[in-house]
Amino acid sequence: MMLHVSVLSRAERPMADYRQIMRELRGRRARLVDQLDKLDATIQMLEETIRVSQPEFDFATPADTLEEQVVKRERGELPPETIARYARETLLEFGKPMKRGELVRALEQKGVPLAGKDKNKNLGTILWRHGDMFVSLAGLGYWPRDVRIPGVYDVDPETGRPVGEE
Structure with missing residues (x-):
C-alpha cells in the first residue's frame, strides 16, 4: 500500500x-x-x-x-510428567540453569525421547505447564523452583518457594 x-x-x-x-x-x-x-x-x-x-x-x-x-498430534513415548522429572534430574546433575536448547540436547544425550517437530518449544511447554516444579531465570534458563542458587536465586527454606514470591 x-x-x-x-x-x-x-x-x-x-x-x-x-x-x-x-x-x-x-x-x-x-x-x-x-x-x-x-x-x-x-x-x-x-x-x-x-x-x-x-x-x-x-x-x-x-x-x-x-x-x-485439528490433527492427531505426535505423542511422545513418555508422558510430560516423566519428561519434567528427567529435566529436573538433568538440571541438578549439571548444577546450573539451562536454556531450552541446552536442556533438549542434554536430555537427548541421556536417551530421553522427545516428540515433535520443535523439541525446544515442546519442552518449554512441558516446563511451563509444570510451573510448580520449574522457574525460568532471566538470561540463565530453567531451574528447579525449590532449589537455591547462592547469590542468584533464593528459596525460602520453610515453604520451598522463591523468596519474594507470594
Whole structure:
C-alpha cells in the first residue's frame, strides 16, 4: 500500500505543510502499530486458549476451518510428567540453569525421547505447564523452583518457594 502525497515545488507548497503531513503520517502509523499490538495480543490469547483446550490443534497448517486444522498430534513415548522429572534430574546433575536448547540436547544425550517437530518449544511447554516444579531465570534458563542458587536465586527454606514470591 502506497500513500499518495502530492509533491509540489517549495514555491507552491510551504514547508509547514510538509511538517503537517509528517505529523499526520506519524500519527496514523502510531495508531496502526497500536492496532497491530492489540491484534497480536488477541491472537496470542486465542492461541493459548486453543493450546489448553485443544492440544492437538496444529497452528502451522493453513486451513479454512478449525475442524480442518485439528490433527492427531505426535505423542511422545513418555508422558510430560516423566519428561519434567528427567529435566529436573538433568538440571541438578549439571548444577546450573539451562536454556531450552541446552536442556533438549542434554536430555537427548541421556536417551530421553522427545516428540515433535520443535523439541525446544515442546519442552518449554512441558516446563511451563509444570510451573510448580520449574522457574525460568532471566538470561540463565530453567531451574528447579525449590532449589537455591547462592547469590542468584533464593528459596525460602520453610515453604520451598522463591523468596519474594507470594
